[in-house]
Amino acid sequence: MTHATTVTAGPAGGPTRRVSRITPVSVFLWGLRIAIVAVILYGSFLSISSGRLTASQWRDLLVFGISTGSVYSLIALGYTMVYGVLRFINFAHGEVFMVGAMVAFYVANGLATTSLWVGSPVVSLLIVLISAMVASTSVAVIVERVAYRPLRGAPRLIPLITSIGASFTLQYLVRGLVGPSTKAFPRMEPLRGTFDIFGLVILRSQVVVIVAALAMMGGLYLFVERTRTGKSMRAVSEDPETAALMGIDVNGTIVRVFAVGGAMAGVAGALWGLVFPSLNFFSGFLPGIKAFTSAVLGGIGNIVGAMLGGVSLGVFESVGPSLVLAGYEIPAFSQLKDVVAYAALVMVLIFRPTGILGERLAQERG
Amino acid sequence: MKMKRGLKLLALLAVISLVLAACGGGEGGDTTTTAGVDEPTTTAGVDEPTTTVGGDEPVEPGELGVIEIAAGEPIKIASLQAISGDVASLGTDQVRATEIAIADKGEILGHPIELAFNEDDLCNSEGGQTGATRIIADPQVVAVIGTSCSGAGVPASNVVTSAGRVLVSGSNTSPVLTSDLAGNAGSEYHPGYFRTAHNDAIQGAAAAKFVFEELGLTQVATINDGDPYTQGLTSAFEGAFEGLGGTIVLPTAVTADQTDMRPVLTEVAAAGAELIFFPIFQPAGDFLAEQALEVAGLEDVVLMGADGLLSDTYVVLPQTENMYFSGPQTPTTPEYADFVAKYEAAYGEPPIQSFHAHAYDATNMVFTAIENISQMSGDTLVIDLQALRDELHSITYDGLTGTLSCDDFGDCASPNIDIMQNTEAEADIAGVRANVLISYSREDLGL
Numbered sequence: 001m002t003h004a005t006t007v008t009a010g011p012a013g014g015p016t017r018r019v020s021r022i023t024p025v026s027v028f029l030w031g032l033r034i035a036i037v038a039v040i041l042y043g044s045f046l047s048i049s050s051g052r053l054t055a056s057q058w059r060d061l062l063v064f065g066i067s068t069g070s071v072y073s074l075i076a077l078g079y080t081m082v083y084g085v086l087r088f089i090n091f092a093h094g095e096v097f098m099v100g101a102m103v104a105f106y107v108a109n110g111l112a113t114t115s116l117w118v119g120s121p122v123v124s125l126l127i128v129l130i131s132a133m134v135a136s137t138s139v140a141v142i143v144e145r146v147a148y149r150p151l152r153g154a155p156r157l158i159p160l161i162t163s164i165g166a167s168f169t170l171q172y173l174v175r176g177l178v179g180p181s182t183k184a185f186p187r188m189e190p191l192r193g194t195f196d197i198f199g200l201v202i203l204r205s206q207v208v209v210i211v212a213a214l215a216m217m218g219g220l221y222l223f224v225e226r227t228r229t230g231k232s233m234r235a236v237s238e239d240p241e242t243a244a245l246m247g248i249d250v251n252g253t254i255v256r257v258f259a260v261g262g263a264m265a266g267v268a269g270a271l272w273g274l275v276f277p278s279l280n281f282f283s284g285f286l287p288g289i290k291a292f293t294s295a296v297l298g299g300i301g302n303i304v305g306a307m308l309g310g311v312s313l314g315v316f317e318s319v320g321p322s323l324v325l326a327g328y329e330i331p332a333f334s335q336l337k338d339v340v341a342y343a344a345l346v347m348v349l350i351f352r353p354t355g356i357l358g359e360r361l362a363q364e365r366g
Numbered sequence: 367m368k369m370k371r372g373l374k375l376l377a378l379l380a381v382i383s384l385v386l387a388a389c390g391g392g393e394g395g396d397t398t399t400t401a402g403v404d405e406p407t408t409t410a411g412v413d414e415p416t417t418t419v420g421g422d423e424p425v426e427p428g429e430l431g432v433i434e435i436a437a438g439e440p441i442k443i444a445s446l447q448a449i450s451g452d453v454a455s456l457g458t459d460q461v462r463a464t465e466i467a468i469a470d471k472g473e474i475l476g477h478p479i480e481l482a483f484n485e486d487d488l489c490n491s492e493g494g495q496t497g498a499t500r501i502i503a504d505p506q507v508v509a510v511i512g513t514s515c516s517g518a519g520v521p522a523s524n525v526v527t528s529a530g531r532v533l534v535s536g537s538n539t540s541p542v543l544t545s546d547l548a549g550n551a552g553s554e555y556h557p558g559y560f561r562t563a564h565n566d567a568i569q570g571a572a573a574a575k576f577v578f579e580e581l582g583l584t585q586v587a588t589i590n591d592g593d594p595y596t597q598g599l600t601s602a603f604e605g606a607f608e609g610l611g612g613t614i615v616l617p618t619a620v621t622a623d624q625t626d627m628r629p630v631l632t633e634v635a636a637a638g639a640e641l642i643f644f645p646i647f648q649p650a651g652d653f654l655a656e657q658a659l660e661v662a663g664l665e666d667v668v669l670m671g672a673d674g675l676l677s678d679t680y681v682v683l684p685q686t687e688n689m690y691f692s693g694p695q696t697p698t699t700p701e702y703a704d705f706v707a708k709y710e711a712a713y714g715e716p717p718i719q720s721f722h723a724h725a726y727d728a729t730n731m732v733f734t735a736i737e738n739i740s741q742m743s744g745d746t747l748v749i750d751l752q753a754l755r756d757e758l759h760s761i762t763y764d765g766l767t768g769t770l771s772c773d774d775f776g777d778c779a780s781p782n783i784d785i786m787q788n789t790e791a792e793a794d795i796a797g798v799r800a801n802v803l804i805s806y807s808r809e810d811l812g813l
Contacts, residue, residue, distance in 0.1 A: 052633075052636050052637075053632065053636045054636070056662070057632050057635070057636055057662070060628070060632055060661070060662060061628075061629055061632055064626065064629060064632075065629075068626055180450055180451055181452070181454075181679065182452050182648065182649045182652065182679070184652070184683060187684070201662065203660055276625040276626065276653065277656060278625070278649045278652045278653060278656075280452070280649070283625075286623060286625075317626070317629075318626070318628075318629050319629075321629065322629060322632070322633060326633075331617070331618075332617070332618045332619035333618070334619065334620060334629060334630035335592065335618070335619040335620055335621055337624075337626075337629065338621065
């Protein structure tokens with residue numbers, strides 16, 4: 001740690017006192033933290049006071065951020081759960097998401113020509129969602145079986161590299177199957193236009209995305225906290241050997257973790273198609289990286305952390321350039337949204353290395 | 367133990383053979399060697415051991431050396447275009463045009479013509495660099511037709527011209543690759559680079575003139591994606607537009623792989639733009655057009671793109687309806703109609719982008735220049751590379767796109783720029799390119 005703590009004996013040999021010595025390193029770090037906060041606050045102050053954007057436009061940016069962030073959260077859940085049980089980052093998860101989105105595209109395309117699409121959009125959306133979930137879950141489970149289970153005892157670097165290889169394999173497999181061209185999602189008429197919620201005008205597609213994502217995340221949280229499978233997941237993440245001794249099927253639990261993570265990614269894929277209707281075989285790469293960043297931001301291994309991290313990252317990306325960078329008159333600040341997002345990650349890691357909510361899937365009790 | 371030692375030996379042998387293969391293969395970096403001297407990988411089959419100056423030929427090679435082609439051997443050219451990804455239509459269109467040009471020409475001075483390389487420039491600098499390096503490793507390649515994208519053209523221009531060959535592009539338009547048309551060389555200009563497409567200083571001025579005079583709009587936001595082509599075009603537009611008296615309310619940028627354009631569009635709305643000029647590529651252009659309609663404050667905004675978006679896959683998207691585009695003029699001559707017929711017969715569809723005629727002209731211009739300066743030395747055809755460059759600077763070639771005459775910085779076209787619109791009636795790219803609202807020539811723009 002940066003503070004040196006010396007314990008001195010009290011005047012009468014009584015209770016000791018702790019004295020912190022201030023080292024140059026700690027001064028520097030605190031100075032850095034204060035400087036960063038000052039830069040952000042000053043930039044924000046300049047942006048807001050210049051009146052460039054109206055209040056409703058700031059709200060719009062916030063809502064865009066939350067909806068993109070919700071999609072990142074759903075993908076981040078897969079990363080964080082797998083890290084929680086297996087202590088490695090599954091880089092192929094971005095591609096699991098992309099497969100879900102591709103299947104969603106083809107199903108939506110097929111449905112769009114039928115009367116079901118126009119007649120009952122909710123049912124069509126559910127069909128698209130479920131097909132995407134099934135596809136992603138299958139891919140996640142297959143990848144686990146083929147690529148990760150044989151490496152179950154290996155040093156942690158090995159499955160990490162394997163996951164990178166699996167990621168490339170999936171990308172180019174899909175490219176071979178569907179071609180490199182960009183696919184355009186068919187439009188859903190009831191989703192165009194806006195909702196008026198408490199006087200706020202929000203795009204319908206974004207409302208659907210946020211509501212669906214929140215519902216899935218809430219469902220997952222209940223699943224992990226309240227059901228037996230969820231309990232066994234938490235047990236395996238805390239201590240796999242003891243869990244096995246307690247009679248928990250560790251292998252089965254791990255498969256279920258991958259399956260649930262894959263299902264979440266499938267939902268994310270379907271929702272992605274609603275918000276960003278263009279898709280190609282490479283579309284999983286960037287959201288995968290952003291989702292990994294979100295998981296780290298929120299505390300890797302922590303489910304609520306992944307949700308929080310995802311939404312935060314989305315908001316930083318969306319609002320950050322306009323809030324902080326525009327104040328300093330940086331030209332083309334919107335191009336720097338990725339810089340803002342990753343800088344946020346770096347800063348969270350400087351301020352709080354374990355992420356916003358800390359690192360464990362299972363709570364340390366007692 | 368024996369097993370381990372054996373394996374180690376095998377691994378060592380494998381590594382050594384890999385190293386030898388890598389080092390022995392590519393000696394294309396030598397810019398002044400005459401071709402075929404002691405290259406183990408040359409495929410031209412030149413087996414003259416004494417091809418240095420003097421020999422038995424009266425030819426005095428220039429500073430860049432010569433390429434010698436034995437009797438019956440093909441004259442090699444290469445293609446470096448964007449043939450994959452979302453801009454694949456831009457490159458594929460031009461590769462097809464090059465192939466048609468080769469088929470039409472047949473042979474030069476008794477030598478067949480071979481398209482020795484069909485490399486992918488990936489529409490970025492990495493692709494341009496890698497593709498160009500791969501091409502010049504073959505010392506028999508005389509000329510390279512490419513690149514598609516100016517971003518790839520920047521490193522390719524350097525690599526190819528440093529190796530003595532010529533690079534002729536049918537679709538690079540960024541001013542940095544040649545000049546600003548006012549006598550100042552572009553920052554990435556290298557002698558040996560030519561292009562038959564327009565210089566974006568012209569396209570930017572034409573687009574600006576259209577917006578200011580025809581549409582009567584004065585508040586414009588520009589969006590580029592950091593690529594030299596898009597940046598060059600938006601700068602040219604901004605300079606010309608402000609010169610006419612308009613206001614650029616927000617010159618901004620996105621990244622090429624960005625999907626969420628709503629924040630930047632919110633900024634554009636806040637700046638009060640009446641028109642957004644975004645001369646970028648797909649898929650970023652798809653997202654911009656789609657999301658512009660959804661952002662509050664941009665319901666009435668006019669969208670305008672440029673030739674990067676003039677592709678068959680873009681104009682069919684519903685969100686691009688009523689968009690304006692600037693682009694090179696589509697020729698209307700009977701020769702062009704013949705070319706289109708040949709294209710359709712060979713590939714089963716009409717041309718898919720806007721630069722096929724330019725690539726056809728580029729290829730044919732190179733063939734004409736080669737024909738003019740080639741010399742025979744016994745049975746061997748000798749092409750002096752410096753003479754080829756000088757010839758390209760001095761010839762006047764009548765092509766599909768007009769009369770081509772290359773200035774000191776490699777701009778060969780004296781182009782007209784068309785402003786087109788994509789309306790509901792236009793079902794495909796051919797329809798859009800035919801729906802011309804106005805054309806500007808260089809004289810109209812005072813350049």
